[in-house]
Amino acid sequence: MVLDQLGRRFHLIRQWEPGGETALEAAAPHIRGLASTVGGAPVDEALLDRLPKLEIIASFGVGYDHIDAAAAGRRGVVVTNTPDVLTEEVADAALGLLISTVRQLPQAERYLRAGKWHEANFPLSPSLRDRVVGIYGMGRIGRAIARRLDAFGVPVAYFSRTAHADMPYPYYPDLVSLARNVDTLIAIAPGTPETRNAINAEVLAALGPRGILINVARGSVVDEPALIEALKTRTILSAGLDVFADEPNVPAELIAMDHVVLLPHVGSAALYTREAMAQLTIDNLVSWFDGRGPLTPVPETPWRNSRDA
Incomplete structure (x- = not known):
């Protein structure tokens, strides 16, 4: 759908196809717009240097850590993303992953499929009923x-860059103090240099032996080796992970653990939501080249930079 719509309006170069890199090189002096996605080629200084006429980078997804937005801003290039349209879907997935991890639902299903229910009932699981959930990142998705x-009747606390006056939940000034005061931590902070490895060994130790970590943010937010060690030594109880440091390469140590729940980065991966994200990506490009400016520019690249440059 995305390529069909873009192809009706723009001349497309599909970099990932055979011969795409050669076509990109030939057209580079004339390229004015770029559509990008997490998992695709990084949009870094080297690529920006090759595209002197570039005006806009439309990113498919709310996270845009694969784009050097600061470098784009210095060049007057606008970067857009797709916020809002995926908020509810990712929040749904986060709650599904939380419940699956706490109640050990994937393990229970494997138990049944293996025929073990004939031998004994599945062991009793932990519960949400006696837990306090800390949220790392109180943006759109964190609020959702x-x-x-x-609605589940579960107490909430949070840490983010700033406290929000309209939030009724306890605020903690750093991740360690948040972890000390909760037993379940959900990460939904953006992947930035400031958040890299923010959930480290100290935070995991503070979460404690009843601790459960849910990560629906970015793999970079968690110190993955520290998490693996914490799970091995039972420093924390469990983890539910939708994202990893080097996707799609998931550490073998995590795959071998039966007390964790692992998903292949499917937080927004529903047909309805992905279509909405695709449409917003297209709409940003069309709006820009129609002279109406971008619809959802990211903070690092206010759209006026491009027009005033």
């Missing part, structure tokens, strides 16, 4: 997760 936890 908190609303769902309210």
